[in-house]
Structures are given as structure tokens and as C-alpha cells.
Amino acid sequence: GAGAGAGAGAEVSAGRAEIRFEADELTGRPEARITLEAAVHAILVRGSLGPRQYAMHVRPDGYLVRVEPGTYLLPVLVAVLRELPQALTRLADPxxxxxxxxxxxxxPPEAAGDVTVVVPPALYDDFAASSAAQRSQRFRPLFRDSAPDSPPAAWYCLLGPRSPEPRERDLVQGPFITHDLHELGVPTPGRTAVVHTRPDGPLTLLDPIxxxxxxxxxxxxxxxxDLTPHETRHIVSLPSSGKGAFKAAVMLSWRVADPVAFVRGEATEVPGLLLTHLCAAAAPITRRHPLRRAGAAQRAVNAEVADWPVPGLxxxxxxxxxPEWAPAPAAEPPVPSRRRLADLLSDAEIVLIGFEGPLARLFTAHTAREAVLDLLSVVADHRDPRDALTGRALPVAHATGREAFAHPLDLLRAFAHDRLGPLLRARLDDLELAAVPDAPTTHRSLALVRALHGSGRRVGVVTDVCTPAVQRYLEPYRLPLAGVHGRRDDLGLLTPHPDCLLRALDxxxxxxxxxxxxSSSVAELTAAQHLGLRFIAYAPTAAVRRHLREEDSEVVVSSLDPLLEAAGAL
Structure with missing residues (x-):
């Protein structure tokens, strides 16, 4: 716990430690000063400091507390985090x-909250190791300089209702605290990277071994x-050398090339930053060209814009x-903003998780293609000879040949009502069971299931994969699951039919x-929409995000970390 034992970092080894409580303005505000003084005294008492362990000095802007050498300060920090914002709510204008x-x-940090708390790395180290870290606002690093390998000079957090909400970072989730980096597993190559730091160490790319x-x-x-590529399209106006303007169809794409530099840069609203930079850099270029030379202006813009403002990208x-009078090329609609995950999870008595994607990946693109070819060979071997002689087509809905199926489940749906359906189902059962030993576990999925269960939610698995394969895959992990609801004999009940969802809810x-x-499945999204079931899309790639958003997915996340954090706060 936060108040038990003494960590080396939370003690002061030489001289007196200082705790400064500094307000914006106290002059002429006796009520504010009295409230702050009472709060400071209460914090010191709750922080287990005796009267002889500290001396409190009144300052024009607040109070300076000097504590004796060797004093354990972690309980005082915990008391500040828990008590001070509440104490200030007693004032009409704190x-x-x-x-x-x-x-x-x-x-000092650029952002300011009702209460801004700044601590040295050693004290943050003890705080991160305590139970209080799981129930408090997240601390963020403050760096002394721009050197990429410099450690944080301090850590800070913002408290209170008027404090700005942490800005959503398009490609970064966190900061989070883990008690053992081994628990993070191996990030998916090319999709996810993990950057970590000790309180007094530089940001470092995770070595999972x-x-x-x-x-x-x-x-x-x-x-x-998130290491996957992203893109956006816009229509903007750029000046010409004359009175008119160019219409510009802009396509921007980006990916994180240096995760450490990107995390340290703390960039937010990346699409807006990139578009603003592009427009600012392109305007002087297009201003050199008349409207009749749109082609020359276009070539110059596409060759000369550089020095992008986001490090690591x-x-x-x-x-x-x-020209401005010409029809503008169509631009993609804006990407919808994400909704708060905590609101969705807090109202749920049961959380259903799709197996393929959120929990594991039985087939890669290559092995999925091999499985499709295997099933097609079964079709060819058992095709009615009379159909072949008469030239009757295979009973495949909306298919133009073998390339129509990217995944074996797509083919199984196509044969759902065909006499070969049971034979294909049995063969796919064998292929899925054979794929279990080599299937990777989705990063943070096991921790998410346990966190949801620990918050009082029932967790069930729903999937079109055969139940024995899912059970064999999950058995070693001993997850607290309410049930596994997989493929039934009747292939007409595969998603988008809501059968497996109804079984889980019943x-x-x-x-x-x-x-x-x-879920990561469009078919499961459609089934959920049929029942009015709320849906959170786990979409680790740009292609999956695009498909799910096209089907009106309510919330889309590119990693399970924000879901895990929301579950931990329930």
C-alpha cells in the first residue's frame, strides 16, 4: 500500500526536503488562504507527519513546508492527490x-490544472510501485532539455474539475504503469511498439526478450x-500568382518510424498538424504560378514540401x-471521433469478446489463403459429376472464382445451404484445431479479460470458429469466462446471423x-446491430478500421490498452 514501509526514493537523505504549495493569487482573499492553510495541515496529518518532523512557513503566494531528513514523503503525496482538490471545492472561485x-x-509544465502536482523522479518511482498509482490520475514526464536520451527531470499530474482533459493522441495510448514489463508480451511486429521509461531513465523501446x-x-x-499507416484526404484552397485560387485535393499519409521520438514529442491531432504545415508550406509555392499553369504548380508543391513538424513520423x-472554377476531386469524409470507452463498459453487465482479432489470430493472410485452397479442393473432390458435365456453377454466392475468398469462413458462409456444407465444416474444424499451436495471442487480451472480470462483468467469447479449437487455445490461460459460443452444425447460423450472440446473452x-x-469482424458487427447490441471495434490495421467505420461502427480502437485502462477504472 501507499502508506506502508519506506522506499529509498521517498526519503530525504541529506538536508531538509521542501514541499511548496503556491497559489496564483491569495492577496485580499482571506477565505482562500484559510482554506488552503487548513488543507495543508490536514494533508500533513494524513501523510503521517508528526509536528516535530516539519516546519511550515507562510509565504505571500502560499506555504513552504520543510521536513526533517529521512522523512517518508509518499504518504504526503498520496494525501495531496486525494485531499487537495476536494478541499478547494469549498471555495466559490478557488x-x-x-x-x-x-x-x-x-x-514547469505548460498545461495547468486546478492543482498541478510536480514530483522528483525518485518519489514518482515509489509512487508507481504503490497501490495508490492504480487509483490516481496519470503522471506525465517533464524533460529538462530536448536531448532524446535525457531522463525526465520531474513528473507531473493535473487534478481538479477545471483541469484540461488529457488530449487524445492519435497514435499513442498511455502513459500506463505495469509492475513487470514481461507481462506486456511481444508487440505485434509492424503494428505496435511499446515505449517505456523508469522514473529516472530515458524513454526506451521495449525489448520483449x-x-x-x-x-x-x-x-x-x-x-x-500504433505503427500502422494512416491517411486522410482534404479539399483546400491555395493562392495563385493572380486574383484567383487553386483548388487542391490533398492526400496525406503517415506512420510512426521512431516510436521513442514520437512519444517524447507528445504530438496530438496529427492530421491537423500535418495539413496546417502542408498548406503553409505550399502557399508560397503556388503563389508563384498563374491558374493556367496548375500542372507546374502541382509538380512544384509535390517536390518541395518538407520539414514536417512531428518528430518520429x-x-x-x-x-x-x-483552377478554382474546375470540379474538385472528391475527398473522404472526416474520421469520426472516438467515444469514451468507460461509459460503454460501465453500463454493461456482460462483455462479449470476439475470438478472432481481440483474443487471437488463428490464420495469417497466407495461412488463411492456404485454408481456402484446402476447402476448395474438398469442393472439387466431392462435386457432383453431373454438375461438372452440364457446366453447372459451384454454389458460391457473389463469387467470381477462387480469389473471392480471403478467409475460410467466407467460403463456409457461401456453402451454408449446400450439401457440401457439413463436409466443409468438418474439414475447417480440423484446420482450426491444427492452427491453434501457432496462433499468436493479441497483445493485452488476457489482462483485459481478467480486468473486466475483476470489475464485476461477466465475460463471454463469441465466434464463428469451432468451439473445440477456441477451448483448446484458451485452456492454458485459465481465463474467468462465462462461456465460449462457437460455430454450430447449422451453417446458416454463422454471423451475420445473431445466433452466437443470442446464446451468449441467454x-x-x-x-x-x-x-x-x-470484435474485429464486420459480420459480428452486423449481428450486433441486428440486436441493438453496443459494439467496440478492435481494428489494429488501417484496412480493418476503414471496413468497420464504413459499417457505422460506434467506437474504434487500434489497441487494447485503452480498453484495459477503462476496465481497470470501473
């Missing part, structure tokens, strides 16, 4: 307050970084220019409005 432990070497090197395991702060772009039983489905 001043903004900054609480600083020690004398951090770095600059030896995450601590030669050091003993300790709690660390980490971020999950690889950016490419194309610009198509036409097991509890739970109405659809009190449940939520986490």
Missing part, C-alpha cells in the same frame, strides 16, 4: 494551485504506439491542383442493452 516536492531541475536488461524488475511507465503526401441471461461486444 485559485489555481501548484504543489512541488523538492526543486525539480526542469521547466530482456525488457530490464541486467536490472531487476521494477514498476515502469509505458506507452503503446514518416510522412508522404500528394497534392492535385485545379446464458446469463442479459438483455442486449446491458451488454457490449468487442
Amino acid at each position: 485559485p489555481r494551485l501548484r504543489v512541488t516536492f523538492g526543486r525539480p531541475a526542469g521547466p 530482456q525488457p530490464y536488461g541486467t536490472r531487476p524488475p521494477r514498476p515502469e511507465t509505458y506507452y503503446s504506439v 514518416a510522412v508522404s503526401y500528394t497534392v492535385q491542383l485545379v 446464458t446469463i441471461p442479459t438483455p442486449a442493452r446491458r451488454a457490449v461486444l468487442i
Whole structure:
């Protein structure tokens, strides 16, 4: 717990430690000063400090507390986090307050909350290892300089209702705290990277084999970084050398090339940053060209824009220019914003999780293609000779040949009502069981199931994969599942039919409005929509995100980390 034992980092080894409580303005505000003084005294008492362990000095802007050498400060930090924002709510117009432990070497944070708490790395180290870290606001690093390998000079967090919400970072989730980096598993190559840091160490790319090197395991702060490519399209106006303007169809694409630099840069709203930079850089170029030379202006823009403002990002772009009177090329609609995951999960009595995607990946693109060819060979071997002689086509809906099936389940749906359906189902059962030993587990999926169960939710698995294969895959992990609802003998009940969802809901039983489905499947999305079941899309790639958004998915996440964090807060 936070108040038990003394960590080396939370003690002061030489001289007196300082805790500064500094307000924006206290002059002429006696009520605010009295409230702050009472709060400081209460915090010191709750922080287990006796009267002889500290001296409190009144300052024009607040209070300076000097504590005796060797004093354990972690309970005081926990008391500040829990008590101070509540104490200030007693004031109609509370001043903004900054609480600083020690004398951090770095600059103060740019953002400001009702209460801004700044702590040195050693104290944050003890805080991260305590139980209080799981129930408090997230701390963020403050760096002394721009050197990529410099450690944080301090850590800070913002408290209070007027504090700005943490800005959503398009490609980064976190910071999170883990007590053992080994629990993070192996990030999916090319899709996800994990960047971690000790309180007094530089940001580092996770080595999943030896995450601590030669050091003993300790709690660390980490971020999950999306490495997949992203793109956006816009129609903008750019000046010409005359009175008119060019219409510009802009396509921007980007991916994280240096996860450490990108995390350290703390960039938010990446599409807006890139578009603003492109327009600002392109305007002086197009201003050199008349409207009749749109082609020359276009070539110049596409060759000369550089120096993108987001560190760690690889950016490419194309610009198509036409005179302002010409029809503009169509641009993609804006990407919808994500909704808060906590609201969806807090209302759910049962959380259903799709097996393929959120939990595991039985088939890669290559092995899925091999499975399709295997099933097609079964079709060819058992085709009615009379059909072959008469030239009757295979009973495949909406297919133009073998390339119509990207996944064996697509083929099974096509043969759902054919006499070969049971034979294909049995063969796919064998293929899925054979794929189990080599199938990778989705990053953080096991921790998510356990966190949801720990929050009081029932968790069930729904899938079109055969139940024995799913059970064999999950058995070693001993997950607290309410049930596994896989493929039935009747292939007409494969998703988008809602049969497996209904079976899962009937097991509890739970109405659809009190449940939520986490899935990567468009077919499962359609089934959920049929029942009015809320849906969270796990889409680790741009292609999956595009498909699910086209089908009006309510919420889309590219990793399970934000879901895990939301579940932990329930």
C-alpha cells in the first residue's frame, strides 16, 4: 500500500526536503488562504507527519513546508492527490494551485490544472510501485532539455474539475504503469511498439526478450504506439500568382518510424498538424504560378514540401491542383471521433469478446489463403459429376472464382445451404484445431479479460470458429469466462446471423442493452446491430478500421490498452 514501509526514493537523505504549495493569487482573499492553510495541515496529518518532523512557513503566494531528513514523503503525496482538490471545492472561485516536492531541475509544465502536482523522479518511482498509482490520475514526464536520451527531470499530474482533459493522441495510448514489463508480451511486429521509461531513465523501446536488461524488475511507465499507416484526404484552397485560387485535393499519409521520438514529442491531432504545415508550406509555392499553369504548380508543391513538424513520423503526401472554377476531386469524409470507452463498459453487465482479432489470430493472410485452397479442393473432390458435365456453377454466392475468398469462413458462409456444407465444416474444424499451436495471442487480451472480470462483468467469447479449437487455445490461460459460443452444425447460423450472440446473452441471461461486444469482424458487427447490441471495434490495421467505420461502427480502437485502462477504472 501507499502508506506502508519506506522506499529509498521517498526519503530525504541529506538536508531538509521542501514541499511548496503556491497559489496564483491569495492577496485580499482571506477565505482562500484559510482554506488552503487548513488543507495543508490536514494533508500533513494524513501523510503521517508528526509536528516535530516539519516546519511550515507562510509565504505571500502560499506555504513552504520543510521536513526533517529521512522523512517518508509518499504518504504526503498520496494525501495531496486525494485531499487537495476536494478541499478547494469549498471555495466559490478557488485559485489555481501548484504543489512541488523538492526543486525539480526542469521547466514547469505548460498545461495547468486546478492543482498541478510536480514530483522528483525518485518519489514518482515509489509512487508507481504503490497501490495508490492504480487509483490516481496519470503522471506525465517533464524533460529538462530536448536531448532524446535525457531522463525526465520531474513528473507531473493535473487534478481538479477545471483541469484540461488529457488530449487524445492519435497514435499513442498511455502513459500506463505495469509492475513487470514481461507481462506486456511481444508487440505485434509492424503494428505496435511499446515505449517505456523508469522514473529516472530515458524513454526506451521495449525489448520483449530482456525488457530490464541486467536490472531487476521494477514498476515502469509505458506507452503503446500504433505503427500502422494512416491517411486522410482534404479539399483546400491555395493562392495563385493572380486574383484567383487553386483548388487542391490533398492526400496525406503517415506512420510512426521512431516510436521513442514520437512519444517524447507528445504530438496530438496529427492530421491537423500535418495539413496546417502542408498548406503553409505550399502557399508560397503556388503563389508563384498563374491558374493556367496548375500542372507546374502541382509538380512544384509535390517536390518541395518538407520539414514536417512531428518528430518520429514518416510522412508522404500528394497534392492535385485545379483552377478554382474546375470540379474538385472528391475527398473522404472526416474520421469520426472516438467515444469514451468507460461509459460503454460501465453500463454493461456482460462483455462479449470476439475470438478472432481481440483474443487471437488463428490464420495469417497466407495461412488463411492456404485454408481456402484446402476447402476448395474438398469442393472439387466431392462435386457432383453431373454438375461438372452440364457446366453447372459451384454454389458460391457473389463469387467470381477462387480469389473471392480471403478467409475460410467466407467460403463456409457461401456453402451454408449446400450439401457440401457439413463436409466443409468438418474439414475447417480440423484446420482450426491444427492452427491453434501457432496462433499468436493479441497483445493485452488476457489482462483485459481478467480486468473486466475483476470489475464485476461477466465475460463471454463469441465466434464463428469451432468451439473445440477456441477451448483448446484458451485452456492454458485459465481465463474467468462465462462461456465460449462457437460455430454450430447449422451453417446458416454463422454471423451475420445473431445466433452466437443470442446464446451468449441467454446464458446469463442479459438483455442486449446491458451488454457490449468487442470484435474485429464486420459480420459480428452486423449481428450486433441486428440486436441493438453496443459494439467496440478492435481494428489494429488501417484496412480493418476503414471496413468497420464504413459499417457505422460506434467506437474504434487500434489497441487494447485503452480498453484495459477503462476496465481497470470501473
